Amino acid sequence: MAVDPVWINGLAYDGAELRRVQALSVMTNGVSLGGRAGVIPGSGSLAVSLAGSTINVAAGNAWVYATGQGLYGVSLNAGGSATLTAAHATLARVDLVYLRVWDNAVDASGLNKADVVYLAGTPSASPVAPVPAGTQIYLSLATIAVPPSGGGAPSVSQAVRPVTVAAGGILPDAAAVGYYVGQYRDNGTGLQRWDGAAWRAVGLHTTTVVSDQIGGPTSYVTGTPTDFTAGQWAPITTTVPPSGQIAISIGNALNNTNTSTSTAWCGWRAAGALTETMTEKNSVSIAGTRNYSTRRVIRSGLTPGASITITPQYNVSSSGTVGSVTRILDGQLSVEPLASV
CATH class of the missing domain: 2.60.120 (Jelly Rolls)
Known part of the structure; x- marks a missing residue:
């Protein structure tokens, strides 16, 4: 089966081809032609914060993966802001902030852009974060726990956001899955290597x-x-x-x-x-x-x-x-x- 290698004069490429090729530069996600989605560590990381009822999202870079579509590279000079939905009178709620890619050729949205979306959750006795509807191409950035009215201040958690690095890089993620022998991760206290069956510590305390x-x-x-x-x-x-x-x-x-x-x-x-x-x-x-x-x-x-x-x-x-x-x-x-x- 013939394919178009990139950077050859006279060939024409569509977006899907180029996105699949971009997987060459990003850590694998264990899927053929796939790549690990996530924010780029140290890039500003699209950090989410609260100032009163204003949700702020910092600048940053990220890769957003869509099955069969490859990786969308996104670089935002500023993530923008949104207004937090008012608390429910008696029930708690979990909201979601996510990075969305709008690709009309894929989602028929009529748009071709990327931005940050705030999605309020449903008040409940056992609240969970909402899931974006339809076939949206997105990357979760943060959840916001909103207590009932008078129950305290809302709080932001960045735990849902994945991080990603270049192919062969060291992931700063204690929960990273091992996909190949020789993969490395930083678990927060030291370096670990995947041996095909388990993560093994590397080079820890080599002196008495x-x-x-x-x-x-x-x-x-x-x-x-x-x-x-x-x-x-x-x-x-x-x-x-x-x-x-x-x-x-x-x-x-x-x-x-x-x-x-x-x-x-x-x-x-x-x-x-x-x-x-x-x-x-x-x-x-x-x-x-x-x-x-x-x-x-x-x-x-x-x-x-x-x-x-x-x-x-x-x-x-x-x-x-x-x-x-x-x-x-x-x-x-x-x-x-x-x-x-």
């Missing part, structure tokens, strides 16, 4: 994070694992690397000569991507005289990109004079990301 002990309590709680305060020994919060594997080390100078059988323990507990209490498996200890030691353990099978907090703790069986009789000082806690084997 260390927390040095600053001091200890003026008197120890006895008989139970107890957190050091952040001012005494700060916890570490970090992100699980792509391997899902980390090494946690804790070391300390310990002694407890309060009685002939007194003990002192220093360890850690974990929360977030790993839940673990302080036990013999993740602690160093002493019974009586001084000991300097470090314990390193490896934890694997964690969720890449997930947050994990490691909090240093102590546990003494009994306590005497702090610093000379009972001492848990000069410690260091570290969390080291490990590569996949």
Whole structure:
């Protein structure tokens, strides 16, 4: 089947042909000859705001996709304004603001232009945003939650607006769907790559994070694992690397000569991507005289990109004079990301 490649002298192109070719420059939407619709990040983004009852739409650029028609590129110097419909006496409402492309050859509207449209929703006990009627070519920009009269101020949400980037670009969208192996997205806290089955974190926290002990309590709680305060020994919060594997080390100078059988323990507990209490498996200890030691353990099978907090703790069986009789000082806690084997 012959097609017309662009930019060749002597060939004539219609709008649909050129719109389909424009999909070459935009991230895919998973449809053959399609492209992902959305506003262009950093372009002004056609942001919607409220000033009293006036709806304002900023300038911006966007791609609007229509099935079978390709991508319409829209650049608005100003999105314009509209007046918010008055609130219902007793019911809430959700309104929609959207970018519309009018293409007479497709929608028989008699117009060929693009503009911003405000569509008031239907008051209801469970209101939802309205859907533009007919076969309109459009891109949602924002919803406006309008409470009943006297129920507070209306509020704008931009959550319905998609964003798009050039083909192969990184989408700043935590909910972006993976369409091909090697696609990237920014989920708001880091970079992720689609491997064909799941999003995997990329290049997160490739250096070891260390927390040095600053001091200890003026008197120890006895008989139970107890957190050091952040001012005494700060916890570490970090992100699980792509391997899902980390090494946690804790070391300390310990002694407890309060009685002939007194003990002192220093360890850690974990929360977030790993839940673990302080036990013999993740602690160093002493019974009586001084000991300097470090314990390193490896934890694997964690969720890449997930947050994990490691909090240093102590546990003494009994306590005497702090610093000379009972001492848990000069410690260091570290969390080291490990590569996949």
